[in-house]
Amino acid sequence: MTISFFILLFTAGLMINLGACQNECTESRCGDDGPPIRFPFRLREKQPSHCGYPGFDLSCDRSNNTVLELPVSVKFFVTTINYKSQVIQVLNPDDCVPTHLRKLNLSSSDFIFQKPNLYDYTLFNCSPAKRDLYYYDSIPCLSGASHIFAIYSSSSVDSLPLTSCTKLYNFPYSVPYDKFRPDYFLRLKWSKPTCNQCERRGKGCRLKANNHTNSETECFNVSKQNGTGKKLVVTGAVLGSFSLVLILVGLHRVYTFDRKEKERQTMIEEFLENYRALKPTRYSYADIKRITNKFREKLGQGTFGTVFKGKLSSEIFVAVKMLNNSKGNGEEFINEVGTLGRIHHINVVRLVGYCADGFRRALVYEFAPNGSLQNFISSADSKKHFLGWEKLQHITLSIAKGIEYLHHGCDQRILHFDIKPHNVLLDDNFNPKISDFGLAKLCSKDQSAVSMTTARGTMGYIAPEVFSRNFGTVSYKSDVYSFGMLLLEMVAGRKNVQVTEENTGQAYFPEWIYNLLEQGDDIRIHVEGENDAKIATKLAIVGLWCIQWYPVDRPSMKAVVQMLEGEDNVKLPPNPFSSAASARNDITMLAKRHRQELPVISELE
Structure with missing residues (x-):
């Protein structure tokens, strides 16, 4: 009895769903006087994608006009659709088709101008108007005090009285000869999909089920389809009337996701x-x-x-x-x-x-042809991808200016929260571009702290205060810390291995760099001259200023830009590691336990 009951419930749900699937692609209109809309067209707001062919989406505006949008952002009102000849007739909303022909890009759509009588034209602005040109096509909707004329591009300029005229531009393709009339209807033809054969036989056209290319079509019997759909809807309604609530409960997860x-x-x-x-x-x-x-x-x-x-x-x-x-x-x-x-x-x-x-x-x-900065951070002894110290100095200064713009150059302060080499792209001239703002937050410029409930960022670049308020409030100084880690990684040519690798025996490289500089040693990286050594040392010192353990001790990005642009006498900052070693170890262990999901923290306003 129980099994039969649930089979009945399943059958009722199937009937309802089948009936709904048959009705969702039925012919529709935007208004009572609008053209009928059926395959290959569909109404984007009301019908799912499988009801139409890719690129044949229509929409309705607030006045119930049927709207066709063509590349690039050119909108026309649809007046008629001839499904047998596969021609759609459209009208420009402002009654001036030529204003849109120049930017219209039919090569990116499935439509072409209906032939014949297509010509190449060049537009000329003649002021005052020349009577000698009146036998050519004039464009009233573009003309004001002067006159705009369309001249055949194949005409000889020497034979035309164009001495007081200025050439505007050529149309990039052949266009219909009568397109310049104010009431001109533009006729566009499509060759694919070929549903006209179905239309002539009095049948409907649709996408084939389970096709892999999403472009194969088939004909189907409209009357039989509609009759079957109605029977399924009635049967489903009768059988499902007493079980709909239980079906919804059984499919709760599906409906919740939807x-x-x-x-x-x-x-x-x-x-x-x-x-x-x-x-x-x-x-x-x-x-x-x-x-x-x-x-x-x-x-x-x-x-x-x-x-x-x-x-x-x-x-x-x-x-x-x-x-x-x-x-x-x-x-x-x-x-x-x-x-x-x-x-x-x-x-x-x-x-x-x-x-x-x-x-x-x-x-x-x-597009950034040279990929991310990560591709050019090599080991200390390798020159395979090394860009040179002057180029690295240019890249770091440009990144700093970009972050400084995010913090101070916009109407609202933008905090990135994921500054790292992977998120810095390099164009063909190796100019850096900060990317990936998926974790960014906006705040007002006078807001000194940001409220957060979840730690965000990438291990090795996250500031201590993002994990715990014991180290200070989360603010734009958190991006400064991430930039400092990026800068030190560029200088040393290796990652913060203590956070990102299981081998805890390796040194924490920012502390390693600080100890070398404090002892007056070079930082043991490849340099070819005294100037390279100065650049490397300067970048390392600026990076150490940025990763001070407490936000209040870090400079702003504006100060960082000034340090990078200034002389090479930047002073070594206080040692950020001596008093914070144990805390750093705690955060390191915390990061290892939460590699995939960052820990939730409590932030106060």
């Missing part, structure tokens, strides 16, 4: 709406696949996602980080977009755009 994912997406969409003025480009998941050539070239793997090399054009390369959906609740995505959208500095990586398409999220950055 609810959290929707809340996460809603939070992200609200955030993106607020930060729309920052102008980063929003890409769809189909755009991301095209940019990365279907994720062909992997650049690296991190805690929050995988980074792939991408290409926006033949000359513009980008790095695309696909975020892990299982990590966090979207906080890193919001941190990256919200933080980098505020920043414009030569030593901070630039956010080109982002993707928030359902549960798929990605960040698109400028």
Whole structure:
């Protein structure tokens, strides 16, 4: 009896789900007078991705106009869709199509201009207007006191009266001959998917189930499909009416995950709406696949996602980080977009755009050909990847200026909390770019301390106060500590092995460097002259100032920049290790026990 009852519950749930799946892709409209929307198109806000073909997303605006968005950020109103001839007719919202043709990039979409009668044009600004050119196409919506004329690009300039005219630009591709009329409807054709065969036979078209390329389509019998769907819905409703509550209880974990994912997406969409003025480009998941050539070239793997090399054009390369959906609740995505959208500095990586398409999220950055700084930190006796001391001095000074800008140059102070060599990228000229703001926090400039409930950062670079308030309050001085550890690692060419390795017998290298300098010895690294030795010593001393055990004893990043730019007579700081050795050992052991998950700490306001 019990087994039969649960089989009945399972059957009822299956019926309901099947009925819902049949109805979610039904034909829809934005308004009563809008064109019918069905495969290969779909309404992005109302239908899941499998209801449409990649790149055929439509949306509805507040006036119930059907909107098609084409690369690059060009929006048109859809007036009609002819599914048999596979032609979509669109109208520019401001009745001036030529204003958008120059930036329209159909090569990145599945649409082309409907032929025939496509020509190459060049625009000329003629002031005063020349009667001799009136037989050419004039563009009323672009013309004011002067007149804008479209001349065939193949025309001979010598034969045209253009003495008082200025060339504006060429259209980058052939365009329809009658596009300059104010009421012109632009007709775009698509060749793939080929659903017109299904339409002519009176059948529907859809993506094949379980196809691997996500581009194969098939025809299906619409009337039979609808009839079956209705029967399944009715049967499911009857059988499931008394068991719906129990089904929900049985599937509690699934529904809970789905609810959290929707809340996460809603939070992200609200955030993106607020930060729309920052102008980063929003890409769809189909755009991301095209940019990365279907994720062909992997650049690296991190805690929050995988980074792939991408290409926006033949000359513009980008790095695309696909975020892990299982990590966090979207906080890193919001941190990256919200933080980098505020920043414009030569030593901070630039956010080109982002993707928030359902549960798929990605960040698109400028590409750094030389990778991370970690690749060029070599051992003390190796010259394989050594950049030279003058280049290292330039890199450290540039990183310091970047952090100083984050702390003092923005409207709000930005604390990075993960300064390390892996998060410093090098462009083709080895100029450093601070990256990875997933752990960053924003605070006002007059706020001296930050409230935290979880330690954040990477072992070996985390300041002591981030673990325990016994060492002071968490503030921008925590980034200063991380920068100091990075600086010492660049000088010595090795990591803080006591924290990151199991071999506790090795020396704590910042203390090793301090002892050498205190005794007047060189720091036993490769130098080729007196100037190299001065640079190495200066960088080491500045690094030791930055890693003072208590935040109050560390300089600000502005003072660090001044020390790096000043003379080579920076004084050795007090020994930060003599009185804090036991505390440091306690933190070292704590870090080893929590390599994957950092410990939770209690912070006071």
